[in-house]
Amino acid sequence: MRNYIYYRFKTLLGDKMMLFWTLLFPVALALFFSFTLVKVYSTATAFEAIEVAVPQTLDNQSILKAVLPVLEEEDLILVNSTKDLESAKTQLQDGEISAIIQETDGIVMTVKSSTSDSTILKMIFDQITQKTSMLERIFSQKPELAATDFINEAYTVETYTTQIKDDNMSFSVIYFYSLMAMEILYGIQWGVKSTYYLQAQRSPAALRTNIAPMSRLKLVLIDIGVVFVITAVEVLLLYLFIRYPLNISFGNQVFWVIAASLAALFTAIALGYFISVYLKGEERHKEGLATAITLTFSFSCGMQYPGLKYLVGRYLPWFATINPAYLLTDSYYTLYYGKAISIVEKNIMITLAIGVIAAILAAIRLRGDQYDSL
C-alpha cells in the first residue's frame, strides 16, 4: 500500500505542465499583481493636495466657505489666490491647477480633462452636495440639531481620506484573494486528473488497475487523500508567498482563513471528481470544462475586475451562492475587515454542502464496478 501511495504521488506530480499551471503560474501572477497594484497603492498614499482655484468671493451662507478650509486642512486641496475667472481659466489651461470650483445654486466644478485628481474632487464634492441637501432636509424638520456638533461631524473630511485609501487597499487584496480562490479551484483539475488512472474507460492503464484485486472505493479514497495533500501544499505555498514577501494581510483570524480554504479545497476536488465521472467524451473536453469552470468561478469573484464581485453579488446572488470561489473570497474579505464570523461560518457551510453533494453523486457513479461500455 505504501508503495501504491508513493507511485500515486509520483504519477500526479510527474505532470510538469500541471505543476506549472497550478503553482508557478499563480505565483507569477501574484508577483505581477503586486508590482502593478503596489504602484497604484503608493501613489494613493503619497497623496498630494490638489490645486484648485475658487474665483469668487464666498459669502457666509455658502457651502464652500464652510468646507474649503476643512479640505485644505486635510491636505486634500490647495486653494490658490486667484479671484479672477479669466486668469483661473488660463491656469487651468496651462495645467497649473486641476479644477475651477464655483458655487452658484450648487457646486460647479470645471476641469480640463478627466484625470485621477478630477475624479477624486468630483467624488468629494458630490458627497458634500448630497450631505448638504440631506442636512437641509434634516434641519428643516429638526432645527434644534443645527446648534449641536451634528453639522461638524457630518462634514468630517476624514471619511474621504480613509475611503480613498481603503478603496485602493480593498482593490489590491481582492486580486490576491481571488488568486487564492483560483489556486484552490485548481483542485477541480487535480480531481479530473486523478481519476484518469482510476476509471477503466478513461485510459488503458486505468483498465489494468481495475482488473486488479483491489476495491475501487479504496483506490479512490487513497487518491482523494493524495490529491488533497498535493493541492493543500500548493495552496499553502501560494498563501505564504502572498502573505509574507508580498505582505498582503488576511486579517488576524488564521484559523478561519484555513478553515474556509480547506472547505473550498474539498469542494473543488469533489467537483473535479464529479465532472470526470459524469462528463462523457474525450479527455480534452473534461480538462477544458475543468479549466472553464475554474476561470468562470474565479473571474466572477473579481480576479479580472474587482467590481464584478459586487455586480455578481448584487444581480446574480444565486450564482454567488453556488460559486465556491465567491464564497471563499467573501470569507477572506469578512476576516480581513474583522466582520462577523457568522458570515464566514455560513460560507463554509454552503461550500461544504456543495462539496458533499458533488462527492456523493460522484461516489454513486464511481462505486458501480462494471461498465456498459469501455
Place this chain on the structure above:
Amino acid sequence: MNSIIEVNDLVKRYGDFTALNHLNLEVQQGEILGLLGPNGSGKTTAINCILALLRYDHGSIKVFDQAMTPASKDAKRRIGYVMQSVGVIDELNVRENIDYFCSLYVSDAKKRKQMVSEAIEFVGLQDFQKRMPKKLSGGLLRRLNIACGIAHKPELIILDEPTVAVDPQSRNNILEGIKELNRLGATVLYTSHYMEEVEQLCDRITIIDGGKKIAEGTKSELIAQTNSSEKIYAEVGDLSEAQLETLRKLPFVAEAVLNHGELCVSCGKGDNNLSALLAAFEKHKIDFGHIRNQLPTLNDLFLEITGKELRDTHA
C-alpha cells in the same frame, strides 16, 4: 480436464448493436487456447466480460470454477491481462510501471522486487529500466505492456493481440515467451486475428465471427473440417487444353487451372497427392520446373463458413 474459463451463452449489446451473440467459450487448464476472429468479431468484448469489467445482457461466466464478478478478488489475483492497447503510466519509468501494477497484487516488497526483475528479464527490457514509456519504441512499449500484465505470475494469462505492431523478431520472442510461461504452468487465452500466429502457438483454437463461435478444435481437427484440401502449384510453361483435361480426369484432382504458366491443381481429400501428380506428369510427359504444395489453412475454413476472408496479413 478442468475448465479455467467457462463462458456460456454470452450476449453483450452496445445499445442496439449486438457484439456477442450467444457466445460459448471454454479454456482448459494448462492449454493455450487461441481465440481467432477478424477485426470487430468481439474478441476484446468477450475478454472484458470475462474480466467482469463489462456488464452483459445474458449468459454466465465462470473463472476458476467460480462465477466471475467484480468482487471476485481471489480469481482476479490469479489472472494476468495483456491488453490490446498499451496500458502504462506515462509519468513512471519502465521499472516503476511494472512495480506499480505488481503492487496491486503483491504487497511483500522483497518478493515483488524479485518478480519485477524477472518480468523485465522475461521481456528483455534490462537495458531500458529507467526509460520513460514515451521514449520507448512501439515494439519495446508492447514488451513493457506484456511485463506489466504478467509480473505477478498469474495462473491464467489473457493476451489480447499482444503482437500488433511488433517486428517479426520481437514477435517470435514474445510467442516463445508465452510458450515458456505455459510450460511453467500458466493457462493461456490468446487472442489474435493473425491465423499463422494462432496456428503456431495454440493447442486449441476457437474461431469466432460476429460475436458467435463458428468452429473449434485443434488445428488438424479444424483443417479436417474443410472441404478443400491440398493445392499443388507447378511451373509448367505451356499446356494444351487436352493435357489439362487429362489432368482434370485424374481421380484425386478436383480442379486444374493454368495461370500465367503456373498450373494449380486442387486436390480432393486424401494423402500422397503430390507423388500421384508427379507420376501423372511423368506419364503424360509434362515438363515442370519449380513445384510447391499448400495445405488447407484456417482461412479456407473461415472462407467456407462465412463466405469472407479472415484477414491474415502481417502488416
